[in-house]
Amino acid sequence: MSQDIKDKINQLTDELNYHTHIYYQESRSEISDFDFDQKLKELEELEKQNPEYKREDSPTHRVGGTITKNFKTVYHKYPMLSLGNTYSKEDLVEFDKRVEKGLGTTEYEYLCELKFDGVAISLTYENGLLKQAVTRGDGEKGDDVTSNAKTIKTIPLRIDHEVPDIFEVRGEVFMPKTVFQQLNEEREQAGEAQLANPRNTASGTLKMQDSSVVASRKLDCYLYALLGENLKTQTHEESIQQLEKWGFNVSPTYKKCHSIDEVLAYINHWETKRLELPLETDGIVIKVNQNAHQEELGYTAKSPRWAISYKYKAEAAETKLESIVYQVGRTGAITPVAELEPVLLAGTTVKRASLHNANEIERLDIRIGDFVYVEKGGEIIPKITGINLDKRDSELTPTSYITHCPECGSELTRKDGEANHYCPNVNGCPPQLMGRVEHFISRNALDIANLGPKTIETLFKKNLIRGIADLYDLKFDDLNELLVEEEDPATGKIKKRSIKEKSAQNIIDALEASKSIPFENVLFGLGIRYVGRTVAEKLAEHFKNIDGLMNAGQEEIIAVHEIGERIAESVVEFFKNDENRQLVHRLKNAGLKLEAEQMNETTVENLVFKGKTVVVSGVFENFGREEIKKLIKSLGGKVGSSISGNTDLLVAGANMGPAKLEKAQKLGTEIISENDFKSMIGQS
Numbered sequence: 064m065s066q067d068i069k070d071k072i073n074q075l076t077d078e079l080n081y082h083t084h085i086y087y088q089e090s091r092s093e094i095s096d097f098d099f100d101q102k103l104k105e106l107e108e109l110e111k112q113n114p115e116y117k118r119e120d121s122p123t124h125r126v127g128g129t130i131t132k133n134f135k136t137v138y139h140k141y142p143m144l145s146l147g148n149t150y151s152k153e154d155l156v157e158f159d160k161r162v163e164k165g166l167g168t169t170e171y172e173y174l175c176e177l178k179f180d181g182v183a184i185s186l187t188y189e190n191g192l193l194k195q196a197v198t199r200g201d202g203e204k205g206d207d208v209t210s211n212a213k214t215i216k217t218i219p220l221r222i223d224h225e226v227p228d229i230f231e232v233r234g235e236v237f238m239p240k241t242v243f244q245q246l247n248e249e250r251e252q253a254g255e256a257q258l259a260n261p262r263n264t265a266s267g268t269l270k271m272q273d274s275s276v277v278a279s280r281k282l283d284c285y286l287y288a289l290l291g292e293n294l295k296t297q298t299h300e301e302s303i304q305q306l307e308k309w310g311f312n313v314s315p316t317y318k319k320c321h322s323i324d325e326v327l328a329y330i331n332h333w334e335t336k337r338l339e340l341p342l343e344t345d346g347i348v349i350k351v352n353q354n355a356h357q358e359e360l361g362y363t364a365k366s367p368r369w370a371i372s373y374k375y376k377a378e379a380a381e382t383k384l385e386s387i388v389y390q391v392g393r394t395g396a397i398t399p400v401a402e403l404e405p406v407l408l409a410g411t412t413v414k415r416a417s418l419h420n421a422n423e424i425e426r427l428d429i430r431i432g433d434f435v436y437v438e439k440g441g442e443i444i445p446k447i448t449g450i451n452l453d454k455r456d457s458e459l460t461p462t463s464y465i466t467h468c469p470e471c472g473s474e475l476t477r478k479d480g481e482a483n484h485y486c487p488n489v490n491g492c493p494p495q496l497m498g499r500v501e502h503f504i505s506r507n508a509l510d511i512a513n514l515g516p517k518t519i520e521t522l523f524k525k526n527l528i529r530g531i532a533d534l535y536d537l538k539f540d541d542l543n544e545l546l547v548e549e550e551d552p553a554t555g556k557i558k559k560r561s562i563k564e565k566s567a568q569n570i571i572d573a574l575e576a577s578k579s580i581p582f583e584n585v586l587f588g589l590g591i592r593y594v595g596r597t598v599a600e601k602l603a604e605h606f607k608n609i610d611g612l613m614n615a616g617q618e619e620i621i622a623v624h625e626i627g628e629r630i631a632e633s634v635v636e637f638f639k640n641d642e643n644r645q646l647v648h649r650l651k652n653a654g655l656k657l658e659a660e661q662m663n664e665t666t667v668e669n670l671v672f673k674g675k676t677v678v679v680s681g682v683f684e685n686f687g688r689e690e691i692k693k694l695i696k697s698l699g700g701k702v703g704s705s706i707s708g709n710t711d712l713l714v715a716g717a718n719m720g721p722a723k724l725e726k727a728q729k730l731g732t733e734i735i736s737e738n739d740f741k742s743m744i745g746q747s
C-alpha cells in the first residue's frame with residue numbers, strides 16, 4: 064500500500080514537472096490548466112498525508128506554504144562580488160586598454176549582457192536537485208531563501224541532464240514590469256499604499272516569511288553565471304549556453320563583441336530598446352569572455368578586473384518645489400504630493416511628483432522653496448531623487464508633516480510600523496465618502512457607467528447622496544437637468560453641464576442593472592481595506608454570502624487559502640462598525656446580490672469554457688470586449704491576456720493584430736469567430 068502511494072507521488076511529480084518544463088521552456092502545453100490544477104491538488108493531498116515521500120523537486124514547492132521566521136545565514140562557497148561601474152563611455156575605453164595591457168594581446172572577446180535591476184541570488188544544485196538558494200547579503204554570507212526561491216517557476220527544481228555533482232548558478236531575481244503594475248493596481252483598489260519600484264518589491268518579496276505569498280507575487284529570475292569545479296566550459300558564452308541547455312532562464316539579450324567599438328554599439332542599441340523588455344534594466348555588464356583570460360586578469364578586493372558595468376543615465380532635471388499638498392484617499396490614507404515649477408523631462412512636462420509618506424519627506428529633508436532633482440527612469444511616475452543644497456536659501460524651514468486632515472480637520476493617526484498617516488473620520492470626511500462611491504461604481508466593482516466623479520461630487524454637494532446605499536434611492540427627477548460643474552479639457556475652464564433626460568434615464572437603468580452583478584463584485588465594491596478584487600473573489604467563494612462573512616471571526620477568515628492576518632483583521636473591523644452593517648442591510652433591501660450564485664449540477668455541466676484559457680482580441684459587432692470576457696468567466700473559463708502554449712481558444716474579432724493571429728496559428732490554438740462564439744454560448 065505504502066509503495067503504491069510512493070509510486071503515485073513519484074508519477075504525479077514527474078508528470079507535473081514535465082508539463083511545467085514544456086510550458087516554460089517550449090511555450091506549449093499538452094494538458095489544460097484545469098487538469099493540471101486537479102493533479103497538483105491530488106499530489107498536495109497525498110504529500111500532506113505522507114510527507115516522507117514528498118520529493119525535493121515536487122511541483123508543490125511552487126505553491127509555497129512554508130513559513131520562515133528567521134532566515135538562516137549561509138556562507139557563500141565563492142564570494143559574491145560586486146562590479147565596478149561607470150556612466151562614461153571614455154571609462155570603458157580605459158577599461159579596454161587595461162584589459163589589453165593585462166593580457167598582453169588584442170586577441171580577446173567580450174560578452175555583453177544587460178544589467179538586470181533585481182536582487183542577486185546564488186543557487187546550489189547537488190545531484191541535479193536544487194538544494195539551496197541564498198541572497199547576496201554582504202557578499203560573503205547571505206540569507207537562505209530556498210523555500211521562497213522554489214516558488215519561482217522558471218528556477219528548475221531538478222535538471223534532467225547529465226550535470227556535475229555540485230555546481231552553483233547565479234542570477235537576478237526580478238519582478239516583471241507588468242506584474243508590478245498589476246500588483247500596484249490591486250493595491251490601489253484595496254486602498255493600500257503604492258510600492259515604489261519593481262526592484263525593491265522583488266527584494267522585499269524574496270524575504271517574506273510566508274512562501275505562499277511569495278508564490279502569488281510571480282517573481283522571475285534570469286541566470287548569468289555558472290560556477291563549480293571541473294566544468295567543461297572554456298568561455299562565459301559557453302557557460303550561459305550550457306545553462307540554457309539545462310533549462311535555466313537566460314535572457315536572450317546577450318551578445319559577443321570583438322572590440323570595444325562593438326561594445327559601444329551594443330550600448331547604443333539597448334539604450335532605448337531596453338525599455339521594451341519585460342523587466343527593468345539599469346545598464347549593461349561587459350565581461351571578458353575566455354575563462355583563461357578572466358583568471359589572468361584576476362580580482363581586486365571587491366570586484367573582478369575582467370568585468371565592468373556601464374549605467375545608463377536616467378533623464379533628470381532640476382526644478383523648484385512650490386508647495387506640498389496632501390491628498391486624502393478613499394481609505395483615509397494621506398499622500399503628500401510635491402507641486403513643482405513645471406519642467407520638461409523626457410518629452411513631457413512634469414508638475415507633480417509623489418512624496419509617498421512622511422518617511423520620504425524626512426529622508427529627503429525636503430523644504431518648500433528647495434531646488435530638487437526629478438528623474439524619470441524606466442518608471443512612468445517621476446520621482447524626486449535629491450535636493451540641490453548649494454541653492455538652498457538659509458531661510459527655508461524644515462517641513463513639518465500635517466497633524467490634521469486637510470479636508471475635515473480630524474487628527475490623523477499612524478499605526479506602529481506603518482508608513483502612512485490616516486484620517487480616521489471614515490464616515491464624515493468628504494473625499495473618503497466620495498472616494499468610496501467612486502470605487503463602488505468602478506468597472507471591477509458594480510460597473511455603473513455614466514456616473515462620473517463630477518456627477519458624484521455634485522450629488523454630494525446637493526445632499527442627494529452621502530454614501531453608497533443612497534445611490535439606490537435616487538429618482539429620475541433627482542438627476543434630470545442636474546447641473547454638473549466640469550473642467551473643459553481644451554481651455555481648462557470650469558463649465559456647467561446639465562444632465563439630459565436620456566442620460567438621467569441611463570443612470571437609473573444602470574443602477575437597476577447593477578442589481579444582477581455577482582456577489583464578489585459587490586463585496587469588492589464595499590471598499591474594505593486590503594480587500595482587492597482577487598481577495599473578494601476568494602472570500603465570496605468561501606463564505607458564499609455576506610452573512611457568513613459578516614459573522615466570521617478572524618481565525619475563520621485566516622483559514623481561507625491565501626488570506627492573511629492583516630486582511631482578516633481589516634474585514635472583522637469593517638463589519639464591527641454599525642454604519643457598515645447598516646450599509647449592507649440597505650444594499651440587501653435594495654436588491655443587490657449579497658450571495659454567491661448557487662450552481663446545480665446541470666449548470667456546472669453547461670459551463671462551455673470550463674477549464675479553458677481563452678484570449679479575446681479584436682473588435683466585435685454584437686458584444687463589447689469586456690462583455691465577452693465576462694461571459695467566458697461566467698461560463699467557467701479563464702481569460703488570458705496574451706497567446707501562449709497554454710491558450711485553448713482565441714476569440715478573434717475584426718481588426719486583430721496580425722502578430723497575435725500568426726502566433727495562435729503557429730501554436731495550433733483553436734481560433735473561433737464571433738459567430739462561433741455566439742453559438743457556443745447558445746445565442747446563435
Ligand code: IVH
Pocket residue numbers: 143144145146147176177178179180181182183199235287288348366367370372
Ligand atoms: S555579473 C562578479 N551580470 O549587478 C560580478 N551581474 O554590481 C558578478 N547584475 O550583484 C555579477 N545583471 O546583482 C552580473 N548580467 C549581469 C547582471 C549583474 C545585474 C547585478 C548583480 C550583482 C550586481 C553587481
